[in-house]
Amino acid sequence: MITLVSALLALGVTGAETATGAAGSSDLYVSPSGDDQANGTVQHPVRTLERARDLARDRVADLDGDLTVHLAAGTYRRSKPLVLDARDSGANGHKVVWQGTGNTVVSGGRKVAGWQKDEGRPGLWSAPAPQGLTDTRQLYVDGVRAQRARGAVPVALTQTATGYTASSGTLAHWKHPSDAEFVYTSGEALWNIERNGLGQWTEPRCRIAAAEGTTITMAQPCWDNSNKRVEFPDIPGRTVSMVGPGRLTNGGRATYIENAYELLDQPGEWYLDRTEHRVYYLPRAGEDPTRADIELAQAEKLVDGRGTASAPVHDVAFRGLQFSYATWLTPSRPEGFSEIQAGYTITGDKGWATQGLCQYVEGGTCPFASWTKMPGNVSFAHGQRIEFSDDVFAHLGASGLDLGAGSADSAVSGSIFTDISGNGLEIGGVDGQTPATGVQVTNNHLYGLPREYHGGVAILNGYTRHNTIAHNQIDHVGYSAISMGWGGWPDKIGDPATANPSHDNAVRDNLISDYMQMLDDGGGIYTQGLTGTSTADGEKVTGNVIHDQLGLGKSVYTDNGCTYETIEGNVLYGAAYANVGSRHTDYRDGLGNNDPTLIKGNWWEEGTADGDNKGLVTSGNKIMATPSDVPSQVLANAGLEPAHRGLLNRKIGAAAAPEAPSRVGTGTAGADALQVTFNPSFADGGSPVTGYTARAYDARGSQAGEQSVSATEFKRTALVRIGGLPASGGPFTVTVTARNAHGASAPSPASLPLTPTAVHALPGAPTGPKLRAASTAATVAWTPPTATGDAKVIGYRVTVSDGRAPIDVRGRDVLVTQPSAKGMFRVLGGLAPGTSYTVTIAAVTAAGTGPTATVTATTKP
Known part of the structure; x- marks a missing residue:
């Protein structure tokens, strides 16, 4: 017995040190190398979660303590979810506990093997897709998410009722244009950044249905749900949903296009050819596909708790487990991803006309705003006293965990949620x-x-x-x-x-x-x-x-x-x-x-x-x-x-290079220079981002300038200046890469083209200055100037009458508040109580410092 227990402990079977395996023991044991014909004792573990579930069902009625299902270290691969219902609940005040080791992975992934160099494309590798896998949206290399092939839309598009008219037939000549997906990244309209999408809090996606000649037909109902949202007839521009615009803004222009073989041009990008049943991948520096663990996500759910109001799932715990490598295929289908907010979408053939519109339209579904929630890769409905503790939700393609309608008295604690496509919890x-x-x-x-x-x-x-x-x-x-x-x-x-x-x-x-x-x-x-x-x-x-x-x-x-x-x-x-x-x-x-x-x-x-x-x-x-x-x-x-x-x-x-920055915007900084801003990398690859490099390209696509900045400096200023650009090379586009200790990211999607111009006119004075004083500190607040002169506002100069050095106000808020006329504020510390102070504020652009706005107040005694 000692030898057996030692062996099980080495395999990571929790509880083996106290288990006896005697008849009548309620605990169950599972191992990736187990046998489903076994009885689930410590000596004879079963192999699958379903077999353990079924054995547990036979034991719960007589529980006089928690029933623990011990999952040995290793990977438990799923092509479909572990389905739990009321029969899988605890009893008599005790739980059914699914206990892992911290190295126990419940995986919806399929390992990709048989990699070969592609003869037609230098650097490109390919392998047969795993048998039975027909589609996916995620691929991981040694636990690092790879980027579906993406790039700029290669043609000019004019929006139509059913899609677009293209400036040429380029897309129609791609191998599989109906695989491709347009992504509409929205945001505040600053610094030559497009306001695409369906509100600056959204990023909708719609797939191409067909490309014939210059006619691009978009998949339905995603296209109508994103472009026909009902508006009030007597309130111009106000949708009945009251959330965002009624159609894709900026003429339906896509920020970039994703998921096409023709877009494979950056290390770390991949593409699944569903017709050939083959996976293509451009390895990152140092990667060898023949040695790496490369996983395609297949299952859309890993655990599905299907309680009902009359028969809830209850008293179940998951401890020490990692849930990984699940996907979500609805956005790849005609339904697409017509976002409202926070992962909720409009769905159905007439969703744009009725879904969640309740009393405001004839036939509207109720209650108002009851749109479609993103599913969880692990989910429970009507679950009572469900517990997740010391778990990991990572490398997932939908929401990580959904405790849905009817969830009660449940807990999520001590767990990690990261590298998830959508909502975490x-x-x-x-x-x-x-x-x-x-x-x-x-x-x-x-x-x-x-x-x-x-x-x-x-x-x-x-x-x-x-x-x-x-x-x-x-x-x-x-x-x-x-x-x-x-x-x-x-x-x-x-x-x-x-x-x-x-x-x-x-x-x-x-x-x-x-x-x-x-x-x-x-x-x-x-x-x-x-x-x-x-x-x-x-x-x-x-x-x-x-x-x-x-x-x-x-x-x-x-x-x-x-x-x-x-x-x-x-x-x-x-x-x-x-x-x-x-x-x-x-x-x-x-x-x-x-x-x-x-x-x-x-x-x-x-x-x-x-x-x-x-x-x-x-x-x-x-x-x-x-x-x-x-x-x-x-x-x-x-x-x-x-x-x-x-x-x-x-x-x-594994540690890796960071994700690429996004939303690159530019502004003129003189006749030969551009100011560049962007959204930094928030997925750092497991190692802090140390800096960024911005590169400008001329109209022919040749690099015309480059400038690097440390992550610390970018956080302070939110800007990079690229100077010395040739006078005849514009307009210029800019891409940005991020770097950490493990290398540089792929380039960001490019900025819109811009030709720098000379700057002479200064900005106007800030408006509405206020000084909100306490006893030893005060908040100075103002609104950006209404006129900025020849260039964008990149900072403010604040001076205080006590003789301290002028305060250089820089940062992202300087940039995002200008186009929306939102207020700015900064705190002045080290003031003397009961003292009058005068503060001036001036806007700064590439042309210089403008006139001041002045405000005076007395601190509290």
Whole structure:
């Protein structure tokens, strides 16, 4: 027995040291090398999760303790999900525990073997696709996500009712044009960046159906759902969905095209030829496909908990498992990815005309805003007392984990969510079904996501009750970190927010940083719609530390219809234009008040004075010049608690070069120079990004200039200047690469072309200056100038009458606030109480420093 136990321990079978294997033992043992004809004892483990499930079903009725299914280290490959229902629940107050070792992987992947160099393309390799795999959207090399082949759209496109007319028949001559997918990346219209897509918080995708000559027909219903969204006949431009435009903006121009053999031109790109049943891959430097573990994602779900309201799945735990290599194929099908917000999409043949439009259109489905949620690769509906702890959700193609409608008294703790295509964790829904209640999400690390559907969020919480999201660390995410609630958009037309069952939800003591790294109009904690029936049971946002936002948004964003939220005791800094907001009218009555909101006792930079703005109460907030102004225990309490901080050191996948930057924009910096801005890499390859290199190309595609910048300097200025460009070479496009200790990324998609011009005219003065003074610090606030002269605003010069050196205000907020006329602010520390100060602010462009705006105030005694 000692020899057997030692062998099992070496294989990673947990509990083997105490197991006896005697008849009547309820525990079960599973090993990748087991045998499903065995009885599941420690001596005779079974091989598959289904066999273990079926054996467990026979034992749960008589439980007098937890039944543990011990999964030995190794990979458990899935082509379909492990389906659990009420029969797979615990009993008698005990759980069924699926216990891994930390090296136990539940995988939906298929290993790709038989790699050969491609004779026709230098550097290209190919291999037969695994038998039975007909489609996928993800390929991984040694645990590193590869990029589906992508590039610029090679023709000019004119939008039509069914797609486009192309300037030439290039696409029609591709091998499989109907595989290709247009991607519409939206964003704030700054610095020569296109505002494509369906709102600056979205990134919709639609596949080509056919390309014949110069006629491009797009797949349906994705195309209509993205271009025919119903508008109010008496409110020009306002869709009945009230979320974003009614059609793809900028003439339907795609930002880039993806998934075609002809686009294979960068190391790390791949393509699946479904007709030839063959995979193509351009290896990165140092990769040998014959030795690497190359996985294609096949299964769309790994675990599917199918409870019902009358027969829930309950008392099940998953501990020490990694869930990886699952895909999601709906965006590759005609349905596409017609995004609304946070991974919700419009679906169905007439979705644009009816889905979620409820009372506003004939035949509208209810409740209002009940659009289609992105699925989870691991999911539970009507799950009670479901637990995920010490797990990893990585290398996934949809949302990582979905605790859907009817989830109750469940917990997610001590787990990692990273390298996920869409949302990290989803809780509840917005479709009027049973709300999720009593879900605890604590001490998890969510980072480096979303990797494909960039409008996704780290944690999505719909209509829920008594949920707690606490002590998580969320960093390096493309859009909002935590999204709460739904259905507040009717206030855009003067109607009250959609009634919903939410109340008593808490978001507390989380550490959120480096968020909104790709899209705009979101926040660290973003809330939509009614959160309760009063401030007593409304949403509580307390004790969070939120800093370093890149995109246009707010630290804590109270969006349309957000009512009865309390925002108290948070530390908020480094936001683009506001720490907390926004003000919205409460349309539940005709009194003209604002949505009741309490903003109390926060440390922030905004500096708004105490007051009661028709129900929007601001009280006792403290201006902070630096984090050192905040009590150390407040900072230390946010994020992972001490017992869980080891999660930050756990590496997922092999270290690699970072993901490419995105959304490159340019502005003139003189007759021979361009200023360049871009969205940095938020997926760093497991090693911090150290710098970026911007390269300018002339109209013939030849490199005309180059400039590098450290990651630290780019974070400070958000700019790179490329000078010495030839006078006759324009217009120029620019791409940017990121680098870390393991190499350089692929180039970003190119900027729009721009010819630099001489700059002489200075910008105007900033407008609306204010000085919001405390006793030893003050917030100086202003609005960008209405006239910028010949060039873009790249900074501000702030001077203070106490003789300190002028303050050079730089950063991404300088760039994103200008085109939208959003306010700017900075904190002045080290002031003397009871003293009058005069502050001037001037805008800076490539032409120089403009005239000043002046404001004077006296600090509090």
